[in-house]
Amino acid sequence: MKNWIIEKTGFDQQEIAANGNRFLCGNGYMGIRGTLEEYGKEQLCAINLAGLYDKVGEGWREPVNAPNPLYTFLCVDGVKYVLPQSETICHEQRLDYRHGLVYRKTVFKTAQGTVTITTEHFAHMEKRHLIGMMYYITSDYDAEVELYTGIDADVWDINGPHYDEVNMNLDENTLVVQAVTHEKKEKVVVAEYGVLNGICEQAYEKSEKKFLRKICFQCRKNKLAYLEKLAVVYTGNDCGDPLEDAKKDLAESVNMGYSFMRKKQIDCWEELWKNSEVEITGDKDAECALNYSLYHLLSIAPFHAKSQSIPARGLSGQTYKGAVFWDTEMFMLDFFLNSHPKAAKALLQYRIDTLPGAQEKARHYGYEGAFYAWESQEGGFDACSDYNVTDVFTGRPMRTYFKDKQVHISAAIVYGIMKYVNRTGDSELLYHGGAETVLECARFYDSLLLQKVHTDVYEIRDVIGPDEYHERVNNNGYTNRMAQYTFEQACILLRQCSKDKRMAEALKEYDIEQIRMRFEDNARKIYIPKPDKEGIVPQFDGYRKLEDTTVEKVRSRLLNEKEYWGGAYGVASDTQIIKQADVVTWMVMFPDDFTAEEKWINWSYYEPRTEHGSSLSACMYSILACSCGKPQEAYPLFLKSAQADLKGGGKEWAGDIYIGGTHPAAAGGAYMTAINGFGGVKIADGQVTAVPQLPESWEKLKFRILYQNQIYEITETKENAEIRKVSCELEEM
């Protein structure tokens, strides 16, 4: 297990989609689904591009997949051998998640014997536009082989087609496909160079959307033939002339050669792991699952970008519209803060840069300040629909309120920014838009506040909290507390103005004194629910008057397994059954708001009432359990988070539409559980402390974290935590 390999042997058609996520590789610029070389859009093949979106007609706006330069298949003695159609003798897929290398081996049975293909590919971690692939062919007899390889521009989409035009050109021996998106006429260029056994004389074939090399040769018995391939992807998002840049970049890599680039890939990943790896002695399963989760986070992190965030399904395809949710700030950020703060900064810079979009959304709904997108695309465009769910009984779209009433999103941005600043000590982000963002979010909540006339308590009504099964509730505790936090953070920045000229400059548009007093008043008077007589903090006004039942009983009321549990008439809506951690999320984020006893009372109350219908749920329960000294209760929920992509499962299909993908928030949540939960790490006031809460099987837990430009190496046993400052300098990642 700790060999950093995961593998699946045998071919199972049902697993094609799950394997696409399981064996995904990526580098933050792109994600390459773990599909096979011969696969096309039917198998959800995708070179998913970060930050490039397209909208066609009335369809949802969604990310665009690049034409696929890995596309390859072969014919032997005139017969095509491809999965899922052909018969295999054996088949396996493997991932070296230490180095981002994806392998495949398939032995096809042919009329005269067997043909074996073995491949590897990667998305290069240093040269972000580069894809490399090796494709080995052997046969146990002299076989006549036609190898087809090139670029498949017939890309997967859910609401496409996204390319209006696809042009194919041969540039010396390089295949170049240039496609143009529908909405913004953005160019996407893929250039590919591939040679078999070092010989580049080939024939070429163009079909409507495929541009292929056709290489015919005799594969001698037990002799290895190998196709070596390098390709690059560029878009108009990256540079002024993607065609020119693509050609130039590819030529450079070809010059250096596949092996050299592969070596670089390995070195680069080794460097990444230095501050990322988490060692768990005594529990190989957990160690593997956790580091595999971190692999996924590292594969989609914007190391290369100044301003880019991570979608809820990473770079694993079309689902969730490729949009950025609160998942990033709430569940993924911690890992990057602890290991790669520059990536963390890019995540937050994306939010700062999309402030105008958030301001426009606020204005649209009649509010002040910044109301961030629930499903954020480029420029902060909110891809969320007012009708996000389809009624299975009528086929009609159902009015949902995720977009307009899940107002806690803006506070998550503030939380991310302030956490970044406190962890790194880097205030530049604040001076360059960050402080303004915090204030605009505070102004947003200010404009939401209501009070009963002639009273002095401020409320936030008609919202959806983290638990989406209960719509349009009043005084969701989590939401109110996050709004209060936002006011408090804004006040901290406003008070800073008197002694920090750069802050004063950054906030010069505001009437500092007046707005500070107002926000202080808001923070003081906003209604924060307290534990009731039984110690339960009600999730929202009237929550405990709802039917008190069990998840199983509610599930048994389903008339259709695909029906939505929430909305106005869902099976959960009028009950105390919730989708995901809500009050518990509050308790995790603000541990000082409650005593350990209060936390455990609420954990024990809410956990059995939670469906865990979101991958964001389990980790919050497991972190809180740890903070109550209950690591054993935390452990199964931790594993659930850490294995989200390894095991697959979860909801993958809604009718014919694929809604699966990777779960980076669960990955980030598992990391937080390990570090802050089991590891008991607290980082505050210049101090790093750790109080171990290791589960039974864990003998040792070891990891590094960065805090204010200092690396700490923490080694814990059940009894003891050793915190060591590492003297090496922080590399510029």
Place this chain on the structure above:
Amino acid sequence: MKNWIIEKTGFDQQEIAANGNRFLCGNGYMGIRGTLEEYGKEQLCAINLAGLYDKVGEGWREPVNAPNPLYTFLCVDGVKYVLPQSETICHEQRLDYRHGLVYRKTVFKTAQGTVTITTEHFAHMEKRHLIGMMYYITSDYDAEVELYTGIDADVWDINGPHYDEVNMNLDENTLVVQAVTHEKKEKVVVAEYGVLNGICEQAYEKSEKKFLRKICFQCRKNKLAYLEKLAVVYTGNDCGDPLEDAKKDLAESVNMGYSFMRKKQIDCWEELWKNSEVEITGDKDAECALNYSLYHLLSIAPFHAKSQSIPARGLSGQTYKGAVFWDTEMFMLDFFLNSHPKAAKALLQYRIDTLPGAQEKARHYGYEGAFYAWESQEGGFDACSDYNVTDVFTGRPMRTYFKDKQVHISAAIVYGIMKYVNRTGDSELLYHGGAETVLECARFYDSLLLQKVHTDVYEIRDVIGPDEYHERVNNNGYTNRMAQYTFEQACILLRQCSKDKRMAEALKEYDIEQIRMRFEDNARKIYIPKPDKEGIVPQFDGYRKLEDTTVEKVRSRLLNEKEYWGGAYGVASDTQIIKQADVVTWMVMFPDDFTAEEKWINWSYYEPRTEHGSSLSACMYSILACSCGKPQEAYPLFLKSAQADLKGGGKEWAGDIYIGGTHPAAAGGAYMTAINGFGGVKIADGQVTAVPQLPESWEKLKFRILYQNQIYEITETKENAEIRKVSCELEEM
């Protein structure tokens, strides 16, 4: 037509339920559905009792029907002749709605010839417990007849059975049935005395729930046989010993005889019509329909009671739970104020007496003051369910908000009380609970008011206005205006305290000065929507951003003709299509809030967007059209209201459940249209004025109204209105 008769000839099984409403008679104590003598609960036979309710298990609470003493059928030569089973030669039902006399004639074809039965019955308008019936039998040959007549205690219910016990006793020649309700063990006693041809020697039969006389005789060719019957109904609601009172009362009536009681009935109705009748020269259809509507109002008015209101479906049966809605104050009250103010007072006394129920409801929802029941039963118990509609697609109950968010109900009570006081000049009602009721309603709205923090505008959010298709809206104009009105009325009473000792005494529990200042502040600052740039008053915040479409288009989207248009996902919910008059109701109630031009712009905007899915809708549009000088546009909507029960139609069945009944609010609305719309009558500041707006066909309109103890007789032509004070003294009705 002006012969005060309506009739239906021929037998049509489909019309049984509609005829039950059409030929209903009543006297405010009870309503007798216009069914045939041989009918039972399957034909929705009912002696519906005002104010007596029962609840069984989880079923809805609903009114209780008395055992039916009209039950009669005959056998000829050993064969039973009853509808709907037997063959008839001719059949007709008739109603003399001048005198509350219901007739039936049926000629049955028998093996040897024909047998004819002719009947009449009435609910006595003076002796409220008394029912009278004559049942004539003739034959065109010598026929052997067995006549069965007595009391049928197998009563119609929707959520019954309501009687736990049914006891039958013969008391001399009187049949006595005593039944006991399930919930409150209330006694219901029916005593019946019937003789054929003046001979009371008979046999008796008891089946499980029927107690019958069996009378065998030869019906000689062309000789009349006649059954004369008197019966009384008493309940524990009326008196301490219903059995004793029933026997005594019946004996008295039997003593005086059927003919004498019938004469009294006619005299009593003639007296009622003196101040009720509306004469319309030139339009017999309208005249008939309108006076027939008034007949229905007179038949269910609480003339006999000090404190009793009228259910939304009158006394026509089990539907709408026999509950009292805002219909009474808003749509029926005007007729009684103008013609029988003592009945009006009883309607309002019911509300004053149910103040504790309203206060309890407010407390239940966390509010102050009085939140009146949406569906009021005895004691102000709110019979409305949180799940008032069944989803036709899933069969599941749908969460509706009629009960908890239709907050405008309390203002309707205030409106009724203040209108009564202003019209009659009788302040006693205020001194005895009325003023307190007004203040408690104002306190309710006070506790609903919200303001955005740091602003000075008061809002009411999350309500349902009169248009029930749009749930949980903010700042419904009608609701806010009614709340403002409530504050204003409360302030009037509070200011009165300084010069009116009895008022000061009535309100001594309040801090007069403090609460007045607070209500004045509320009235000043509450947000009242204004016409937008196009002159349209938005029904609620964001109304005009909803899809603008047509009623027909919305109807075409139905997947099931019985599906609910409103709720969260109804076909109308996200559109501007509304169920019933909403802004227009506001404009009718507060005519001085808008110019005639503004009214007409809004009429023209909203009318095509209104489904008129409630019988309360059409009359509001027709009154407003009149006030804009458009009587022709008003006329078809007026007829629709006036003919609601005459023509039948409307929604009568929801699956297997009967939801029809009479429509007294439509009747009252038609009356208001005639008097205040076409008649242009305004009553204010001691003055009665009239500006005719007669429709084309109306040559003359003549009616009486009472105002502050003075009868005014108003005679109008298209050009002119003559207002004459009638000198006769007001009788004590």
